[in-house]
Amino acid sequence: MTSPVSFSTSISRRHEKLIRVCLFCCAALSVLTTGAIVYVLLSNAIYAPGDKTAFFERVSLTEFLTSAQWKPAEGDKGRFGIWPLLSGTMMVAVISSLVSIPAGLGAAIYMSEYAGARERQILKPVLELLAGIPSVVFGFFALKFVTPWLLKPLFGWLDVKVSIFNSLSAGIVVGIMVTPLIASLSEDVIRSVPRSLREAAHALGSTKYDVCMKVVVPAALSGILASFLLAFSRAVGETMAVAIAAGGSPMLALNPLEGSQTMTGFMVHASTGDSAADSISRMSMYAVGITLFLLTLVINLISGWILRKFREEYQ
Amino acid sequence: MSKEKQVLSVPPSVQGVDRNLDTSLHPEAIDVRNLSFYYGDLQVLYDISLRVPERSVTALIGPSGCGKSTFLRTLNRMNDLIDGTRCTGECLVEGQNIMSPDVDVVLLRKHVGMVFQKSTPFPKSIFDNVAYGPRVAGERTRSVLNDLVESCLRKAALWDEVSDRLHTPAMALSGGQQQRLCIARTLATAPKIILMDEPASALDPASTDRIENLIGELCANYTIVIVTHNMQQASRVSHQTAFFFKGRLIEVGPTMKIFTSPTQKQTEDYITGRFG
Amino acid sequence: MSISLQETRVSFRQGTDSLLRRRLLHSRVFRVVCLLLTYSSLGILGILMGSVFWSSLSRLAPDFLSNHYSMNPVRCGILAGIWGSFWLVMLTAAFSIPIGVGSAVYLEEMASDTWLVRLIRINLSNLAGVPSIVYGILGLSAFRPLMLSLQTVFDGTRVVNVMGLFRVRILHLEIFDGSVLIGAMTMSLVILPIVIIASQEALRAIPSSIRVASLALGATRWQTIWRQVIPAALPGIATGVILAVSRAIGEAAPIMMIGVLTVASMCPGGIETPLQMLQDPTRLIAVPFDQFTAMPVEIYDWSKQPDPQDRFTAVAAAGIVVLLLVLLLINAAAMIVRARAGRNTQW
Numbered sequence: 001m002t003s004p005v006s007f008s009t010s011i012s013r014r015h016e017k018l019i020r021v022c023l024f025c026c027a028a029l030s031v032l033t034t035g036a037i038v039y040v041l042l043s044n045a046i047y048a049p050g051d052k053t054a055f056f057e058r059v060s061l062t063e064f065l066t067s068a069q070w071k072p073a074e075g076d077k078g079r080f081g082i083w084p085l086l087s088g089t090m091m092v093a094v095i096s097s098l099v100s101i102p103a104g105l106g107a108a109i110y111m112s113e114y115a116g117a118r119e120r121q122i123l124k125p126v127l128e129l130l131a132g133i134p135s136v137v138f139g140f141f142a143l144k145f146v147t148p149w150l151l152k153p154l155f156g157w158l159d160v161k162v163s164i165f166n167s168l169s170a171g172i173v174v175g176i177m178v179t180p181l182i183a184s185l186s187e188d189v190i191r192s193v194p195r196s197l198r199e200a201a202h203a204l205g206s207t208k209y210d211v212c213m214k215v216v217v218p219a220a221l222s223g224i225l226a227s228f229l230l231a232f233s234r235a236v237g238e239t240m241a242v243a244i245a246a247g248g249s250p251m252l253a254l255n256p257l258e259g260s261q262t263m264t265g266f267m268v269h270a271s272t273g274d275s276a277a278d279s280i281s282r283m284s285m286y287a288v289g290i291t292l293f294l295l296t297l298v299i300n301l302i303s304g305w306i307l308r309k310f311r312e313e314y315q
Numbered sequence: 316m317s318k319e320k321q322v323l324s325v326p327p328s329v330q331g332v333d334r335n336l337d338t339s340l341h342p343e344a345i346d347v348r349n350l351s352f353y354y355g356d357l358q359v360l361y362d363i364s365l366r367v368p369e370r371s372v373t374a375l376i377g378p379s380g381c382g383k384s385t386f387l388r389t390l391n392r393m394n395d396l397i398d399g400t401r402c403t404g405e406c407l408v409e410g411q412n413i414m415s416p417d418v419d420v421v422l423l424r425k426h427v428g429m430v431f432q433k434s435t436p437f438p439k440s441i442f443d444n445v446a447y448g449p450r451v452a453g454e455r456t457r458s459v460l461n462d463l464v465e466s467c468l469r470k471a472a473l474w475d476e477v478s479d480r481l482h483t484p485a486m487a488l489s490g491g492q493q494q495r496l497c498i499a500r501t502l503a504t505a506p507k508i509i510l511m512d513e514p515a516s517a518l519d520p521a522s523t524d525r526i527e528n529l530i531g532e533l534c535a536n537y538t539i540v541i542v543t544h545n546m547q548q549a550s551r552v553s554h555q556t557a558f559f560f561k562g563r564l565i566e567v568g569p570t571m572k573i574f575t576s577p578t579q580k581q582t583e584d585y586i587t588g589r590f591g
Numbered sequence: 592m593s594i595s596l597q598e599t600r601v602s603f604r605q606g607t608d609s610l611l612r613r614r615l616l617h618s619r620v621f622r623v624v625c626l627l628l629t630y631s632s633l634g635i636l637g638i639l640m641g642s643v644f645w646s647s648l649s650r651l652a653p654d655f656l657s658n659h660y661s662m663n664p665v666r667c668g669i670l671a672g673i674w675g676s677f678w679l680v681m682l683t684a685a686f687s688i689p690i691g692v693g694s695a696v697y698l699e700e701m702a703s704d705t706w707l708v709r710l711i712r713i714n715l716s717n718l719a720g721v722p723s724i725v726y727g728i729l730g731l732s733a734f735r736p737l738m739l740s741l742q743t744v745f746d747g748t749r750v751v752n753v754m755g756l757f758r759v760r761i762l763h764l765e766i767f768d769g770s771v772l773i774g775a776m777t778m779s780l781v782i783l784p785i786v787i788i789a790s791q792e793a794l795r796a797i798p799s800s801i802r803v804a805s806l807a808l809g810a811t812r813w814q815t816i817w818r819q820v821i822p823a824a825l826p827g828i829a830t831g832v833i834l835a836v837s838r839a840i841g842e843a844a845p846i847m848m849i850g851v852l853t854v855a856s857m858c859p860g861g862i863e864t865p866l867q868m869l870q871d872p873t874r875l876i877a878v879p880f881d882q883f884t885a886m887p888v889e890i891y892d893w894s895k896q897p898d899p900q901d902r903f904t905a906v907a908a909a910g911i912v913v914l915l916l917v918l919l920l921i922n923a924a925a926m927i928v929r930a931r932a933g934r935n936t937q938w
Binding site: 019024028040041130132135137144176230233236238239243267300304 | 639729894901904
């Protein structure tokens, strides 16, 4: 060596390379996970390698998409139309949105526009606490409190019958569950609306209501919409609360006061049941799973896209 | 050029601003008496008294942090929006002390409009931006709004540029156009006084020119108070100039006098560029 | 709306304009509505806690913690669920924390902006939105068969020849369907995106001046990360990770899918008290491969019990009280970590 100082990579740097590779593998695991999920769903629902037969190799896609009945327990003579499960899921998700959108948006506006710093410091952890309560607890709350103590007296007074298991109670508690999600996401978005816009609105003779609802919320609308979508997708994928409160009877009737079964509820039901591993009723779980996966994925992608657009607008 | 008198070569004024106009004959639009202002315990304005004559332009100059923007923002009580601010003294607009607690800030701000340093178009269409003020004030009739939007955009010298795309997003306008839009939007609430907080500081020279000319046109009908750090601009557009330093109003007088023969040493130092 | 107001004197006094009076009323009502909506979630939290606690009173007794499942609601206890959840969370943390923090360090500190890294980032944000039950399918159809096929290796009959020197008999290990290990692997995947995102946020909060300063002193990239960045971010990482792991305690759906026990009268490894663990540490080896149940699964089962007298309601409620207390403790721990860190460091 001619030069006294060498800038070439030393041995100690080589083990850094190894660490780097290890950490990369950790990060790549998430891609592997997605790949595995997709593979498992596809290989059981669409095309099964080996001697198994996948769900759609036994049941036609037309049956799946057009039949109005879901009766997987009857084996090969059963009916496999996704609509009863999909309608159950949608009913719960829509009811939950009716609860969570006003509550979450109201909370977001209050926290960002009205609450002082100290009040916000109390409210945020409380909302986090609400978000941290497990789903089963909400299921219990729906079944043992919302239905008997809220819905039954309310609808009994109107002379309408409410079943013990019903979509309404499930929707309400799922709405409560996702409210903190909307509140915190929307609050972030609303707070990122530049202060100058608020000042300008005030300077034009706006009341606080005008500032909030005619300037700030419209300016943050796309971001708020993204939070609604995210909450909707969360409600679609919500499992335990719905499995407890909505019951287990897949029905196409859109009566929120009666029991229904959601896609997630069916999946729990099918996996805990004692049917054989390759029975058609077990395999149908994968078809439902792939529908659920695609549905939530699409909603999340749209939501993420909207949110990215919003962020670009305000840096 | 006599050295001790002419401390700065004063540029010609913009069209519409007659700097020789004796504004002391005008009735006063704003009469500030012994105004002090505090952020919490920190006092930022000390005992300020200032008369602003009607239908004239008053420029507030001074180094940054001197309190000129804060002062401007007390004139329509924008500082109310900041927690922990406090104000003593009086500020009479229309003969009423606007600092009094029974004043409705919404009415006040309709009467005393404001244009900000950074143009702040709402993420709506051009039309909706201008129509915002009248709409929140309860104006719903389409034809009235149409006429109003047109007249305000004309007054803000923007109509010719945007008349064919009123319903496109205001965010797509250039910086100078956005600022004129904000002026049009302010005009639409029918104020008598317009406060401008460095309205041209973020604009290129050509756009600045247009804003200055616009101020010249507007001062025939409106009372304008403008904060600027650009002394050339202050001398071009204003009848009266007030020099602020460290929260105090050092000197106020006709623009020509302030720029040619200031009585205070600090004013002269600032105007000749010795500091600030 | 005309401009020629010049001669009429405007009054700024409140209440002079009837339209404005209405607008201001509107504005005040709006504020109250928002306030009520915000505090209603607080109220609901109170009602939920209150009603659960109220229903649990008839079963909330010390023996609820020490009893196994029983058909008799008065004797039914949550012991198996507590141990099951404990082992599940321990193993889940053991899997997900190193991998999660490692991923975050890679993505925040090392990764260059290649398409692969971008793919990982996009994928990560989407994984966080995948319903937990979908991970259950993965556990059911991938991890479960994988583990059960290991059974044939660990059947105790196989002998392995080590480098031709000596022969080792592989110990007999019974791997159960629905074991803690399968549950923990599944659960790790569920919380991995949350762990990664929380750690990324903690790392991002560290000012880059620290990195630059360390690099400028001649430290290598990894030395900088290991000696400067990670210690500085540790409180933030710890807080996020604790909260993420606490999610695993309340989650039931994914482990329901892998065939966890709903009615269990045994604890993994047969360990029922901490003392037993110390007396016979060999039992620990069996824990990951044993069947288990978890608190939320038991609560689900109790809630669904078709009991005409509603006697299992109290059992389910008592289970919820225990579960919520555990979560509360964990949350408090996370908050303490956060508060401590906030006191010591000020960027």
